[in-house]
Amino acid sequence: KVITGLKAVDNVPGFRCAFSATSLPGLLLPTKFGAFWCNPGSDFVIKLRRSLYPTHEIVSIVPYLCGPPAVYVSSIELMHQIAGYSPQYDKERSPFDSVFGGNIVTAQKAEWKRHRRVINPAFSHKMYELAWKESAGIFQDMVAAKGWRDRDSTPIFIMNNITTKFALAVISSCAFDLTFPWAEPPKSVGGGMTLQDCLIVTTRDAALRVLVPRWAYHLPSKYLKEVEEGFNTLFSFARSQIGIRREQVADDTSKNDICNLIVRANEEDAKTKLDDDEMMGDIFSVLLAGHETSGKVLVAIIALLALHQDEQEEVHKEILSVLSGGREPTLDDLESFPHLHRCILEGIRLFPPVSILLREAVEDVYLRVPSHIASQAERDVSIKKGTMIAADIVGINHNPRYFPDPEAFKPSRWRDVAEGDQIAGFGYGPRACIGRKFALIELTCFLVLLLRDWEVEVALGEDESLEQWRERVLEAKVVITLGVQPAPVRLVHRRV
Ligand code: HEM
Numbered sequence: 001k002v003i004t005g006l007k008a009v010d011n012v013p014g015f016r017c018a019f020s021a022t023s024l025p026g027l028l029l030p031t032k033f034g035a036f037w038c039n040p041g042s043d044f045v046i047k048l049r050r051s052l053y054p055t056h057e058i059v060s061i062v063p064y065l066c067g068p069p070a071v072y073v074s075s076i077e078l079m080h081q082i083a084g085y086s087p088q089y090d091k092e093r094s095p096f097d098s099v100f101g102g103n104i105v106t107a108q109k110a111e112w113k114r115h116r117r118v119i120n121p122a123f124s125h126k127m128y129e130l131a132w133k134e135s136a137g138i139f140q141d142m143v144a145a146k147g148w149r150d151r152d153s154t155p156i157f158i159m160n161n162i163t164t165k166f167a168l169a170v171i172s173s174c175a176f177d178l179t180f181p182w183a184e185p186p187k188s189v190g191g192g193m194t195l196q197d198c199l200i201v202t203t204r205d206a207a208l209r210v211l212v213p214r215w216a217y218h219l220p221s222k223y224l225k226e227v228e229e230g231f232n233t234l235f236s237f238a239r240s241q242i243g244i245r246r247e248q249v250a251d252d253t254s255k256n257d258i259c260n261l262i263v264r265a266n267e268e269d270a271k272t273k274l275d276d277d278e279m280m281g282d283i284f285s286v287l288l289a290g291h292e293t294s295g296k297v298l299v300a301i302i303a304l305l306a307l308h309q310d311e312q313e314e315v316h317k318e319i320l321s322v323l324s325g326g327r328e329p330t331l332d333d334l335e336s337f338p339h340l341h342r343c344i345l346e347g348i349r350l351f352p353p354v355s356i357l358l359r360e361a362v363e364d365v366y367l368r369v370p371s372h373i374a375s376q377a378e379r380d381v382s383i384k385k386g387t388m389i390a391a392d393i394v395g396i397n398h399n400p401r402y403f404p405d406p407e408a409f410k411p412s413r414w415r416d417v418a419e420g421d422q423i424a425g426f427g428y429g430p431r432a433c434i435g436r437k438f439a440l441i442e443l444t445c446f447l448v449l450l451l452r453d454w455e456v457e458v459a460l461g462e463d464e465s466l467e468q469w470r471e472r473v474l475e476a477k478v479v480i481t482l483g484v485q486p487a488p489v490r491l492v493h494r495r496v
Contacts, residue, residue: 005062005069008384012071014060015040020067022092022358022388027207042478045072045355045394050407053399058369058381070388071381072356074395076402076424077370082389083357084429088365091431092358092388099209099231103281105289112431114272115282122261123434127174130256131438132331134173135445138166138182145183148454152493155459158486159302164295168196170442171290175258175283176241192233201230203292203480238280259283286435293353294439296483298446301347303473303487304409306456307466311411315340319452329448337444342411344443348425349397350409353481357391357427372401394482396424459488
């Protein structure tokens with residue numbers, strides 16, 4: 001296996017290990033480096049970022065037990081080769097398809113086109129208006145429920161819970177017209193678990209669901225019962241929503257939530273029609289892709305701004321000057337906050353929720369590896385069909401060739417670069433993020449409303465220094481998506 005693996009990756013230097021980083025045992029077992037037992041796991045791109053990227057823009061992983069050989073690239077030129085429009089690469093076949101069914105995120109090319117055609121119309125200007133309106137409404141509802149305006153200073157023990165709940169509320173409302181008043185306890189979606197709990201379980205235990213055979217769910221295990229209930233409840237909820245929308249579509253075109261728009265586009269498009277399972281897979285992936293990512297980026301940006309008061313002050317001044325006269329922000333203001341936008345891009349650069357773009361060589365290919373670093377001569381690397389190729393977004397975003405002093409939070413670095421050329425966090429090419437504008441809308445709306453009225457400070461633990469807080473909170477971890485650790489902050493009300 002190792003010899004074939006080495007041939008498949010043209011002997012590119014890297015890890016020789018038990019499991020590939022994306023195989024199920026590789027994901028489930030902890031990351032470990034060592035001569036006898038090495039498992040890069042999903043975290044190696046973060047753990048080795050400081051030592052690896054200044055000297056390597058291409059590394060290989062050749063497992064001797066489980067998973068295909070793989071090549072990881074951390075240069076924009078190489079990302080363009082593998083994630084662009086070339087027919088030589090496709091999405092890697094995903095083991096998660098057996099759980100979630102065919103869907104837009106994991107489908108391979110031929111199938112994916114059908115999914116994208118049906119989903120594209122949902123991301124229209126009307127949807128963006130709805131996304132802004134819902135984000136602003138949910139933010140104000142949250143502030144009222146929490147009583148933030150009544151206090152001069154409010155400690156928040158885990159900001160991550162707030163941003164995830166916010167992102168989930170926005171996508172639930174825009175996807176299903178399903179609203180959750182902030183103060184009410186989460187509602188059950190069919191007499192059992194709540195939608196929030198189902199999403200937590202399905203995100204946390206997707207790998208387990210692939211590994212554990214069906215019969216095991218009959219064993220007396222409380223944990224497995226919870227997993228079973230989480231998946232079943234969420235799937236039957238999505239299925240019932242499709243049924244309801246199909247009945248409404250013919251006589252009610254006024255509703256414009258994502259679920260409605262997908263069902264309507266599907267009914268109108270006889271050629272590429274998706275079946276119910278495929279639509280369910282799509283709706284589920286939009287729900288998951290649309291809240292995990294935004295919620296995690298949002299808390300990372302808040303933590304970074306709490307640590308960098310000078311940047312926060314600049315954002316605050318910018319907000320006040322745009323909203324002069326005390327008016328409320330609207331969707332038309334989206335591009336009026338250039339400094340805030342740079343802070344968002346810098347947050348996504350440092351903590352990209354999608355840490356790798358996974359592709360597979362569908363035929364033998366040559367990767368043209370440019371020579372930009374001393375240790376790497378220009379060469380054509382010959383990659384065999386079936387090899388996994390990952391554009392390592394953490395690697396690209398920490399590559400000092402594009403981002404000097406890569407660990408530093410420097411929003412101003414985005415002042416002079418063409419954003420389209422260097423922002424890798426939303427992917428590249430035909431499979432780039434369909435929800436990019438949606439995400440920028442909810443992030444901008446939340447941050448404008450928050451930073452206009454509150455100053456965000458770090459809340460240090462007992463005897464903790466600022467440096468210790470930074471290290472504790474900003475230690476990124478990948479659980480399907482990448483995010484920061486629980487972030488305690490304090491909101492200080494800015495009284496006018
Ligand atoms: C800051 C937030 C977000 C980030 C950083 C992000 C990042 C990404 C990336 C990198 C990809 C490409 C994956 C690949 O090429 O393998 C992607 C795809 C996707 N994203 Fe996002 N995303 C975000 C928010 C959203 C939101 C809010 C939605 C939905 C409302 C969404 C829906 C999707 C979908 C459906 C795809 C698959 C597109 C396709 O294959 O055609 N994302 N996202």
